[in-house]
Amino acid sequence: MGLIVQKYGGTSVANIERIRNVAQRIIKYYQAGNDMVVVVSAMAGVTDHLIRMANQITENPNPRELDVLMATGEQTTVALLAIMLEDMGYPSVSLLGYQAEIITNPAYGRARIIEIHAERIRELLRQRKIVTVAGFQGCDEKGNITTLGRGGSDTSAVALAAALDADVCEIYTDVDGIYTTDPNICKKARKLKKISYEEMLEAASLGAKVLQIRAVEFAKKYNVPIHVRSSFSEEEGSMVVREDKDMERFVVTAVTYDKNEARITLTRVPDRPGIASKIFTPIAEEGILVDMIIQNTRQGGLTDLTFTVPKTDFKRAMAIEEEVARAIGAENVMGDEHIAKVSVIGVGMRSHTGVAVTMFSALARENINIMMISTSEIKISCVIEEKYTELAVHVLHDAFGLERISR
Amino acid sequence: MGLIVQKYGGTSVANIERIRNVAQRIIKYYQAGNDMVVVVSAMAGVTDHLIRMANQITENPNPRELDVLMATGEQTTVALLAIMLEDMGYPSVSLLGYQAEIITNPAYGRARIIEIHAERIRELLRQRKIVTVAGFQGCDEKGNITTLGRGGSDTSAVALAAALDADVCEIYTDVDGIYTTDPNICKKARKLKKISYEEMLEAASLGAKVLQIRAVEFAKKYNVPIHVRSSFSEEEGSMVVREDKDMERFVVTAVTYDKNEARITLTRVPDRPGIASKIFTPIAEEGILVDMIIQNTRQGGLTDLTFTVPKTDFKRAMAIEEEVARAIGAENVMGDEHIAKVSVIGVGMRSHTGVAVTMFSALARENINIMMISTSEIKISCVIEEKYTELAVHVLHDAFGLERISR
Numbered sequence: 001m002g003l004i005v006q007k008y009g010g011t012s013v014a015n016i017e018r019i020r021n022v023a024q025r026i027i028k029y030y031q032a033g034n035d036m037v038v039v040v041s042a043m044a045g046v047t048d049h050l051i052r053m054a055n056q057i058t059e060n061p062n063p064r065e066l067d068v069l070m071a072t073g074e075q076t077t078v079a080l081l082a083i084m085l086e087d088m089g090y091p092s093v094s095l096l097g098y099q100a101e102i103i104t105n106p107a108y109g110r111a112r113i114i115e116i117h118a119e120r121i122r123e124l125l126r127q128r129k130i131v132t133v134a135g136f137q138g139c140d141e142k143g144n145i146t147t148l149g150r151g152g153s154d155t156s157a158v159a160l161a162a163a164l165d166a167d168v169c170e171i172y173t174d175v176d177g178i179y180t181t182d183p184n185i186c187k188k189a190r191k192l193k194k195i196s197y198e199e200m201l202e203a204a205s206l207g208a209k210v211l212q213i214r215a216v217e218f219a220k221k222y223n224v225p226i227h228v229r230s231s232f233s234e235e236e237g238s239m240v241v242r243e244d245k246d247m248e249r250f251v252v253t254a255v256t257y258d259k260n261e262a263r264i265t266l267t268r269v270p271d272r273p274g275i276a277s278k279i280f281t282p283i284a285e286e287g288i289l290v291d292m293i294i295q296n297t298r299q300g301g302l303t304d305l306t307f308t309v310p311k312t313d314f315k316r317a318m319a320i321e322e323e324v325a326r327a328i329g330a331e332n333v334m335g336d337e338h339i340a341k342v343s344v345i346g347v348g349m350r351s352h353t354g355v356a357v358t359m360f361s362a363l364a365r366e367n368i369n370i371m372m373i374s375t376s377e378i379k380i381s382c383v384i385e386e387k388y389t390e391l392a393v394h395v396l397h398d399a400f401g402l403e404r405i406s407r
Numbered sequence: 408m409g410l411i412v413q414k415y416g417g418t419s420v421a422n423i424e425r426i427r428n429v430a431q432r433i434i435k436y437y438q439a440g441n442d443m444v445v446v447v448s449a450m451a452g453v454t455d456h457l458i459r460m461a462n463q464i465t466e467n468p469n470p471r472e473l474d475v476l477m478a479t480g481e482q483t484t485v486a487l488l489a490i491m492l493e494d495m496g497y498p499s500v501s502l503l504g505y506q507a508e509i510i511t512n513p514a515y516g517r518a519r520i521i522e523i524h525a526e527r528i529r530e531l532l533r534q535r536k537i538v539t540v541a542g543f544q545g546c547d548e549k550g551n552i553t554t555l556g557r558g559g560s561d562t563s564a565v566a567l568a569a570a571l572d573a574d575v576c577e578i579y580t581d582v583d584g585i586y587t588t589d590p591n592i593c594k595k596a597r598k599l600k601k602i603s604y605e606e607m608l609e610a611a612s613l614g615a616k617v618l619q620i621r622a623v624e625f626a627k628k629y630n631v632p633i634h635v636r637s638s639f640s641e642e643e644g645s646m647v648v649r650e651d652k653d654m655e656r657f658v659v660t661a662v663t664y665d666k667n668e669a670r671i672t673l674t675r676v677p678d679r680p681g682i683a684s685k686i687f688t689p690i691a692e693e694g695i696l697v698d699m700i701i702q703n704t705r706q707g708g709l710t711d712l713t714f715t716v717p718k719t720d721f722k723r724a725m726a727i728e729e730e731v732a733r734a735i736g737a738e739n740v741m742g743d744e745h746i747a748k749v750s751v752i753g754v755g756m757r758s759h760t761g762v763a764v765t766m767f768s769a770l771a772r773e774n775i776n777i778m779m780i781s782t783s784e785i786k787i788s789c790v791i792e793e794k795y796t797e798l799a800v801h802v803l804h805d806a807f808g809l810e811r812i813s814r
Contacts, residue, residue, distance in 0.1 A: 016463045082475070099550055
């Protein structure tokens, strides 16, 4: 018995039948004596429909008003779920963002939670109500509706769990946990019983789409245990928790890949102070996110500079850099859209040596050429030719023995 | 130049193209220097869709949660309208019920407005914003969402006009004003330039569906001039205003009809004190609304009692009364579903005599039998056979010279 925050994503509440299943699951926990707070997303497809309506008017809807529109999606789900629970005979109260007093900054469309006044929820829990909360939304200090950005319901749930000091925050999705790698590619992939916040953050930023990065950051900051699991089965999923000794036994925990980046290289750039700023400022001004950057010094005061950008921004970035190259006197601009980034992640790296060597040799044995390398304390990423992605995932999964992992 | 509150109904905002037309109309008034507050309903069909979703779960959804669900309809429209206005280059801010501080009692689904704190709207108007407000919704003192019942957006608009001391409240619908009678039945029907609150109240309760009764009551109480007009034309509509001398020149202003009632008669009822209570209490307990009641005393301590109920409740009411008749020793219960009520309305009745005589003789000339009569200070209603409805409307319209009315 304890206080449980559950979050159900769009596919879990896609229609009335699924909302009924969700309600039954909630009731099971409630009947066991737990206090229940349930966060829901918009029904699958609703958010896209709302955006399409706004785009029928304009490509650039007013951000404040777009948030008012978007907030109806979660409002619909939370009301339907409360109606369902009440109809099944369980006392339930729905709260919208402003009613749950989820206070955010006024950055419409990508607001950040500043604080949650959880007293109203606590009072409802004392009355043994099942509290259902509209995810993805909050309000600023003036009472304007704000939304937290795509996937923001994860963040709503974790923030509520932190504010209420919940025992666990269960995130229900359409996958049943976090795997050592993508099971669609590698049949040997194993579900992890637990993964550290740090590893999850790296995995999320490296292409794993299970949890929103900000939700994990929030959980880490307030030490909220997250349980990622499927709403379509009873199986235990994966726990995202604080790092413990046990985790260090394994050098590497997960292999991820990302095919959404492209590579741009400027050759024979005159190597003067301020040159990097000239190359990256115009890209940043266009709102293009640069991921990896590598600079090789050549002889004679010249340097080659390579970086990656999202594939969707590739053409714009190339056009910008061709102008930059002319302005700064670089020799050439080369682009490559057919790349992928494969990464190995694990807190065990901190205490084990030779991880990079194992990774590089494993790739080399298959004649996979490494174009770029980037490392952090707990991950190593290599850019390779896109066509080798699946092969690389297999050999790295094997090389680090992930099919035998037990945690 | 002044302060104008406009209200657009569901058909006026049924799709993006119509919302664009509405925005253009608003801008025309705004550019002329007026302060604009605009109340919108849910897009046509949306409210029914939301009810259907709730009814997929249960026939009796929790009232609080149903209001949370229903409120999304107007929220969607108000956001889209504000997005449209902003995109056209006009500063606009949308407000939901709680943001406009429309405070109601907590009677979910049929809440009544207690007060409106209009300071926020006034401040926005001072900044020359076009304020768009979600109709039909408010919040109770605890911040729970409430709705005002079907057609409640009319009430929202009139209440806001009263709170802001607006110069006029324009109600845009799919008809272009208030007519002396239904133009679909009587080609001679004329649009009224103005009609008094009292007449409008009688007309609304006698079957005219242009304005919600509570909106008219509100307008009367706070003396808000209502302009009923069409969003599909530029033509002037009809003003609903305080009674003036001019109005008394005409004996009768409008002829209405209502085919939605049925008649029930109990014959030879023992005429004892408390007998009426025995007849009507079980009907009231079932939530059935009784409209007209007529009692004829017979000789020998017996009486015949006739009353009307909505046709949709006729079968239930008959079943109840058959039991009642047995219990109180009445002779018989007779029902008739094929009746209609025709009425003439006009504040001029107060100062003119012989209105009833004119009405009865006009019907008699066509051999239309009058089954029941009911009068108020400014209206006379007769129940007749349903098949004579259209004929009765024609002869009454002629008898009171309504095709020549000029007001």
